[in-house]
Amino acid sequence: MNEIKLYQTAAAVDKLIEQVAAALRSRLAAVGIDDPVIIGIHTGGAWLAERLHHALGIDAPLGTLDISFYRDDYTRIGMNPQVRPSRIPFSIDNRHIILVDDVLQTGRTIRAAMNEIFDYGRPASIILATLVERGGRELPIEPDVVGIRPVIEPGEQITLTGPSPLELVVGQSKTAARKRQK
Amino acid sequence: MSKQNIQLGPDGRLRHFLTIDGLSREILTDILDTAESFTGISERTVKKVPLLRGKVICNLFFETSTRTRTTFEVAAKRLSADVLNLNISTSSTAKGETLLDTLRNLEAMHVDMFVVRHADSGAAHFIARHAAPHVSVINAGDGHHAHPTQAMLDMFTIRRHKGDFAGLRVAIVGDILHSRVARSQILALNTLGTSEVRLIGPRTLLPADARSLGVHVYYDLDEGIRDVDVVIMLRLQKERMHGALLPSEHEYFQLFGLTESRLQHAKQDAIVMHPGPINRGVEIDSQVADGPRSVILQQVSFGIAIRMAVMSMAMGSQTQAAK
Numbered sequence: 248m249n250e251i252k253l254y255q256t257a258a259a260v261d262k263l264i265e266q267v268a269a270a271l272r273s274r275l276a277a278v279g280i281d282d283p284v285i286i287g288i289h290t291g292g293a294w295l296a297e298r299l300h301h302a303l304g305i306d307a308p309l310g311t312l313d314i315s316f317y318r319d320d321y322t323r324i325g326m327n328p329q330v331r332p333s334r335i336p337f338s339i340d341n342r343h344i345i346l347v348d349d350v351l352q353t354g355r356t357i358r359a360a361m362n363e364i365f366d367y368g369r370p371a372s373i374i375l376a377t378l379v380e381r382g383g384r385e386l387p388i389e390p391d392v393v394g395i396r397p398v399i400e401p402g403e404q405i406t407l408t409g410p411s412p413l414e415l416v417v418g419q420s421k422t423a424a425r426k427r428q429k
Numbered sequence: 430m431s432k433q434n435i436q437l438g439p440d441g442r443l444r445h446f447l448t449i450d451g452l453s454r455e456i457l458t459d460i461l462d463t464a465e466s467f468t469g470i471s472e473r474t475v476k477k478v479p480l481l482r483g484k485v486i487c488n489l490f491f492e493t494s495t496r497t498r499t500t501f502e503v504a505a506k507r508l509s510a511d512v513l514n515l516n517i518s519t520s521s522t523a524k525g526e527t528l529l530d531t532l533r534n535l536e537a538m539h540v541d542m543f544v545v546r547h548a549d550s551g552a553a554h555f556i557a558r559h560a561a562p563h564v565s566v567i568n569a570g571d572g573h574h575a576h577p578t579q580a581m582l583d584m585f586t587i588r589r590h591k592g593d594f595a596g597l598r599v600a601i602v603g604d605i606l607h608s609r610v611a612r613s614q615i616l617a618l619n620t621l622g623t624s625e626v627r628l629i630g631p632r633t634l635l636p637a638d639a640r641s642l643g644v645h646v647y648y649d650l651d652e653g654i655r656d657v658d659v660v661i662m663l664r665l666q667k668e669r670m671h672g673a674l675l676p677s678e679h680e681y682f683q684l685f686g687l688t689e690s691r692l693q694h695a696k697q698d699a700i701v702m703h704p705g706p707i708n709r710g711v712e713i714d715s716q717v718a719d720g721p722r723s724v725i726l727q728q729v730s731f732g733i734a735i736r737m738a739v740m741s742m743a744m745g746s747q748t749q750a751a752k
Contacts, residue, residue, distance in 0.1 A: 316470075317480075
């Protein structure tokens with residue numbers, strides 16, 4: 248029941264990240280953005296953002312967001328006991344932002360992340376890059392750049408485990424998937 | 430007092446925050462970690478998060494305290510809650526309304542959380558026991574009993590400067606006997622695994638059972654602060670002078686006032702803390718209070734983050750319990 252299957256090996260994930268980086272490069276070139284900043288959403292998105300930050304050779308330091316204080320399910324499930332500080336070590340105002348997450352499903356995390364970003368300032372633009380896009384959207388949010396679009400059963404979770412190596416696993420619980428690696 | 434811990438919900442999460450007593454190291458660490466995430470918010474353009482939007486928090490102060498009430502108010506507002514400030518000593522109790530009647534009336538106004546300060550020990554527990562099930566209570570100081578958010582902001586300050594509690598020597602100096610702050614600090618320090626907690630003060634201001642609290646007792650300041658990492662000074666409550674517990678402010682300063690030369694006995698990198706308000710020249714010399722090792726003003730800033738953490742944790746488990 249709680250079986251966790253390896254879906255993409257570390258080598259395959261590395262390749263996907265290269266593809267995302269390449270797609271971002273051409274996307275940024277097409278719209279004429281030469282000085283973007285990058286923000287990853289804890290935890291998987293932050294791992295991915297770190298890789299992309301390096302691959303794209305971005306000057307500004309990496310930003311990370313923990314969206315726990317912006318979640319729309321606080322009144323249903325309470326406080327996330329493992330909240331980490333958000334770190335945006337640059338000014339958001341008038342910057343072009345690459346927002347990075349590991350898996351896009353409902354879109355609620357991205358909504359929360361954008362709300363938080365706007366509390367830091369007014370960005371010029373935000374583009375969304377995710378490693379995985381799967382079905383199940385509940386909000387009108389779509390990614391600009393995607394690594395892979397797998398078909399995942401509705402009751403199952405696809406999870407990025409890391410930070411090193413990065414692998415994609417499929418199972419019933421994200422927590423179990425992350426624990427498997429430790 | 431009942432040992433069944435009404436502070437915790439059925440899932441073991443924090444529902445009320447009344448005392449450090451009975452809380453595990455895990456919960457105290459969760460509070461410190463959550464507060465850590467809240468510290469960055471005060472540096473942003475928008476110094477607020479939407480976590481408690483639509484919630485009503487009532488500051489129920491039966492004893493005046495500008496600083497504590499203000500930091501609770503700032504904390505609640507940074508969480509986007511609405512805040513009611515009630516100064517009860519000047520309000521309905523003067524007209525003969527009982528505490529329970531006041532409580533029922535406020536509940537009828539759909540208050541979700543009470544922050545309670547009262548001169549009587551156990552007042553916050555009383556309110557927690559009688560409050561409606563969806564309401565959380567935070568103790569902002571009750572009599573001589575407890576002041577848990579102050580203790581936690583002190584723990585936060587210590588952790589920020591010193592890291593792990595294991596290996597630390599911490600001295601608490603002054604009127605321990607009447608101090609709810611000291612009582613909560615001792616519990617928190619011991620729960621978090623501090624190597625050595627020392628109490629320093631005149632015999633008349635130290636509790637008779639001090640040693641049973643798991644601490645070392647000193648009657649001499651120079652001896653007591655030798656090689657400590659943290660010195661926590663307590664405010665000398667001037668009203669104690671009248672109870673013949675102390676000779677005079679001047680003599681107290683001579684014996685227990687913290688000066689630069691006395692501080693030399695502590696470790697080179699020792700920090701000096703004080704819950705405020707400070708009595709300059711009574712328990713602490715201005716040179717120390719304003720000096721490089723003083724972290725007194727940081728304590729105030731960290732107090733906001735700690736109160737945000739406690740409020741959001743208690744309110745979060747409350748909504749879950751009500752589900």
